[in-house]
Amino acid sequence: MRRMLAVAALTALVGCSSTEPPATSPAGSAGGTTSESADRPFTVTELGDYDEPWAMTFLPGSPYAAITQRGGKLLLRDVDGTESIEVDGVPEVRAAGQGGLGDIIAAPSFEEDASIYLSWVESGDGGSGAAVGLGRLVIDGGSARLEGLRVIWRQQPKVDGDGHFGHRLAISPDGKYLFVSSGERQKFDPAQDLGVNLGKILRLNLDGTPAAGNPYADRGSPSDQIWSYGHRNPLGIAFDADGNLWESEMGPRGGDEVNLILQGKNYGWPKASNGSHYSGEDIPDHKLGDGFEAPKVWWNPSISPGSLMIYSGSLFPSWQGDAFIGALSGEALIRVDLDGTDATVGDTWAMGARIREVEQGPDGAIYLLQDGAGGQLLRLTPR
Incomplete structure (x- = not known):
């Protein structure tokens, strides 16, 4: 067994390896109940359960949060929980293994044109791969639909297997670029191959075309998409207030990482x-x-990071600028102190279930999605 990073010791939270096996249904009562634990500085409110929830985002200027379910459903939920709407027009997804419907984020122009980005896994020649689409989310009374959804990016090539898709999304703070995380599909070598876009972080224009100034643009497509490479299964990307891009990544048997993503590294x-x-x-x-860029923080044994959020709200002022990671096998919420371009593990709170997604609400509360069938949506507020 390799050495353990002292500040990241998780002896009490050792879980399954970061291959992210299928989850069992987490225990939990019906939505609306609250729970407290003496070692946690927040109260947890259960807001309802979902079928294998994967990602969520709060829609700017709207009363709704959008929640994806791995099996292929996109749902809207109003903040007070009195209304839930299933969105029509979601693309056909390959829901197998780790694949299915993935991330969702609002475009910078959402309040003007209702544009959203959605990621999912699709089948095709050679096997399967992640795709990203851009379309309009039209909400009309008690119904909602996607209009004009078109694929703007695909993993190249499609390969066999159902693991390590990545497909997390983030918009740069200046609103000019879309960043996409792309896993190496459990194939190892593609992460070092600059001729494919597997095992990479990609920087694209908002329409999905390669952004000018990418470090390997002179090699042609798809190398012109690449921002960084040598990644395994990047399941979290987020920008801090200074414009630094951070990434959480599943390692193999141990070695889960938080990385500061730098151009061309x-x-x-x-x-x-x-x-x-x-x-x-x-x-x-x-x-x-x-010759390789080392992680800022790493864990051994594995915690299986499934998401990454950087907090900017006012409900927890002492945590502003810190990163929060949802741990799958670790069944925990983990806070990472960010100090400029340095990082150290802060707190680890046992949550008793696999945590797939961490999101900040417009109210400054922290929202979690548990993984698996019956996964609860949780709201964390100060005690």
Whole structure:
């Protein structure tokens, strides 16, 4: 067993490996109940349950939050929980293994034209792969639908298997670029291959075309999409107030990471990792001078980070600027102190269930989605 980062010790939270196996249904009562724990500085309110929820976002200028379910449904829920609407026009998804309906975010122009970005896994020649679409979310009374949804980005190539899609989305603070995380599909070598867009963080224009100034644009498509590479399964990306892009990434057997994403950098997978192969075979640790960008924080044993949010609200003022990670196998909410371009683990709160998504609400509360069938939507507010 490799050494454990002292500040990230999770001895009491050792879970299954970060291959993200299917979850069992988490225990929980019906929505609307609250719970407290002496070691947590927040009260947890259960707001209702969902069928394998994967992502959520609060829609600007709207009373609704949008929630995706891995099996292929997109739901709208008003903030007070009195109304739930299923959205029509969602694309056909391949719901298998880790794949299905994925992330959703509002476009910078949402309040003017209702544009949203949606990610999902699709089938095609060679197997399956993630896709990102851009369309309009039309809400009409008690109904809602997607209009004009078109695919603007795809993983290339499609391959067999149903793991490591990534497909998390983020908009740059200046509102000019769409960033997409792309997993290496459990194929290892594509993460180091600049001729494919697997195992990469991509920087695109808002219409999905490669952004000018990307570091490998002279190599043609799809290399012209690449912002960074050497990633395994990046399941969280978010910008801080200073414009730094942070990423959470599942390692193999140990070695889960939080990375500061920098233009053109190689993050090492599968040539370097602070974890080991599932067979027990060693992987060289990150070390100075190896040519790879090392993680700012890492965990061994695995916590299986499934999401990343950077807090900017007012309900928890001491946490402003900190990152929050939902841990799947770790069944925890983890706070990471961000200080400029440095990071250290702050708090780890046991949540008793796999946490798929962490989101900040317009009220400054922190919202969590539990993973799996019957996964609860939770709201965290100060005690």
